[in-house]
């Protein structure tokens with residue numbers, strides 16, 4: 300990885316603004332997990348754009364919420380601790396999501412005990428891959 304500039308960096312603005320198509324968005328999102336340079340860049344961009352305040356009032360997808368929380372945590376601490384904090388934040392979110400999900404599964408199991416098992420397993424796998432991929 301080059302130190303000064305990353306080829307993804309010019310896409311970060313569009314990423315933040317939601318201007319990327321879904322597959323592009325996913326690419327950048329995946330890339331951000333491993334590129335410290337872009338993580339820093341994203342943090343600076345989100346701060347500049349007032350991203351946090353403008354998005355807080357809207358209903359946003361979970362991955363955006365996660366990004367916001369990660370950004371909040373990241374800006375307050377030393378970069379070398381970002382990775383650790385990201386894990387903590389991710390874990391907190393995953394934990395709360397899993398709890399509510401588990402509650403939903405429990406209730407679904409009560410209601411559809413006979414025929415919903417495969418769907419539930421699929422849902423759980425999807426959830427896990429959302430939060431644990433690339434780690």
Ligand SMILES: [Zn+2]
Nearest residue numbers: 305307334337
């Ligand atoms: Zn990068």
